[in-house]
Amino acid sequence: MSRTVFRDDHLTFQSQVQRFILQEILPHYEQWEQSGVTPRDLWRKAGDNGLLNCAIPEPWGAGGDFGHSAIVIETIARANCLGIGFSIHSDMVAPYIMRLGTSAQKDRWLPRMTSGESIGAIALTEPDAGSDLKAIRTRAKPAGSHYVLNGQKTFITNGVNADIVLVLASTHPEMGARGLSMLVVERGMKGFEQGQPLRKLGQHAQDTCELFFDNVEVPADNLLGIENAGFSYVTEELAQERLSIALRAAANLEGMIEETIEYVSQRKAFGRRVLDFQNTRFTLADAIAQSTMLRSFLDDCLERHMHGKLDATSAAIAKLNATELQGRLLDSLQQLFGGYGYMAECGIARAWADARALRLLGGTSEIMREIIGKSV
Numbered sequence: 001m002s003r004t005v006f007r008d009d010h011l012t013f014q015s016q017v018q019r020f021i022l023q024e025i026l027p028h029y030e031q032w033e034q035s036g037v038t039p040r041d042l043w044r045k046a047g048d049n050g051l052l053n054c055a056i057p058e059p060w061g062a063g064g065d066f067g068h069s070a071i072v073i074e075t076i077a078r079a080n081c082l083g084i085g086f087s088i089h090s091d092m093v094a095p096y097i098m099r100l101g102t103s104a105q106k107d108r109w110l111p112r113m114t115s116g117e118s119i120g121a122i123a124l125t126e127p128d129a130g131s132d133l134k135a136i137r138t139r140a141k142p143a144g145s146h147y148v149l150n151g152q153k154t155f156i157t158n159g160v161n162a163d164i165v166l167v168l169a170s171t172h173p174e175m176g177a178r179g180l181s182m183l184v185v186e187r188g189m190k191g192f193e194q195g196q197p198l199r200k201l202g203q204h205a206q207d208t209c210e211l212f213f214d215n216v217e218v219p220a221d222n223l224l225g226i227e228n229a230g231f232s233y234v235t236e237e238l239a240q241e242r243l244s245i246a247l248r249a250a251a252n253l254e255g256m257i258e259e260t261i262e263y264v265s266q267r268k269a270f271g272r273r274v275l276d277f278q279n280t281r282f283t284l285a286d287a288i289a290q291s292t293m294l295r296s297f298l299d300d301c302l303e304r305h306m307h308g309k310l311d312a313t314s315a316a317i318a319k320l321n322a323t324e325l326q327g328r329l330l331d332s333l334q335q336l337f338g339g340y341g342y343m344a345e346c347g348i349a350r351a352w353a354d355a356r357a358l359r360l361l362g363g364t365s366e367i368m369r370e371i372i373g374k375s376v
Ligand SMILES: Cc1cc2nc3c(=O)[nH]c(=O)nc-3n(C[C@H](O)[C@H](O)[C@H](O)COP(=O)(O)OP(=O)(O)OC[C@H]3O[C@@H](n4cnc5c(N)ncnc54)[C@H](O)[C@@H]3O)c2cc1C
Pocket: 088, 122, 123, 124, 125, 128, 129, 130, 131, 132, 154, 155, 156, 157, 158, 203, 208, 357, 360, 361, 362, 363, 364, 365, 366, 367, 370
């Protein structure tokens, strides 16, 4: 399907990103999956090649727009590397700082994130609060020139490597959701501990871990935006996060359809190519038909987002459809690989396991249905 959402400069950038993936990611990805973390020097190389903070304006970022971010997100997902955590860093953490930070905060954190010297993470989820963020218990007690931070976060992407973490914490517990604030916690602060990579079903190369805060003294200068406005900030940023997840799901699905076509074109059974069975062609036809429809809606969302017009309901529809469809279709494509599709070395097996997380993170499918349902 031809796409009109990208300009020529986006497409030129796409070739650059493809080269980067071929040279710097694919030869090592298997090894990173085994170690459960991507190396820090990958981030430096990505920064050198303009792959980080694409949509953050100069002098703080790479100076592009969300189209450039979408190119990075989609090209990495299409190459079946869903464990690379650039999107959280560039399309979640950096935008918070860009939108809410003072000039001094932007100067302090963003250029180092753009060069890849500093890696960003965002910590909302806790062991007892994920979908229901109003129930978080991490406490940031105001104490004059600083906050005293205590609590625990879990499932944090880029958590092991992170140099700066946006932490949602309760500054005034008696005010519930209206008493939450966003603090920037930095690697090396006394009492801040980053856990080991958690063992997961998929996305093994992504370092996902727990974070612990034990009387961490976070300077008042590290408050993002204003005190007690944290919950509304999170709500405002979610549309971009959900669109990013939807783009990852759709591009990964498209890449896997191509990989499946290649496989069934050369695999033989009963003297014929597997592609020649009607069941195979129908399975592929369904996958192509549905992913083409999905792409059309996502490009519309992307276009709207690039003009600042993407609403929360459309972003929820995009995430729900893309991730549910990806999960369902990858399952039927995997069937066409027979036993090979169950082997860890087979790309479709990795995609199937990696994709499962996308229906959970950034708001589960049930939460997406709640949002869409409430708009009725
Ligand atoms: C690989 C991975 C990476 C992640 N990265 C990050 C990260 O970087 N930062 C971060 O903060 N978090 C991260 N998360 C956490 C993720 O955002 C949460 O797991 C998710 O929001 C769900 O929260 P929960 O796990 O507490 O599930 P729960 O909220 O306990 O949900 C359990 C079940 O109840 C359902 N449910 C909950 N509320 C409702 C409702 N109102 N109506 C109907 N059903 C409901 C859910 O849909 C789900 O099926 C990550 C998770 C994963 C798996």
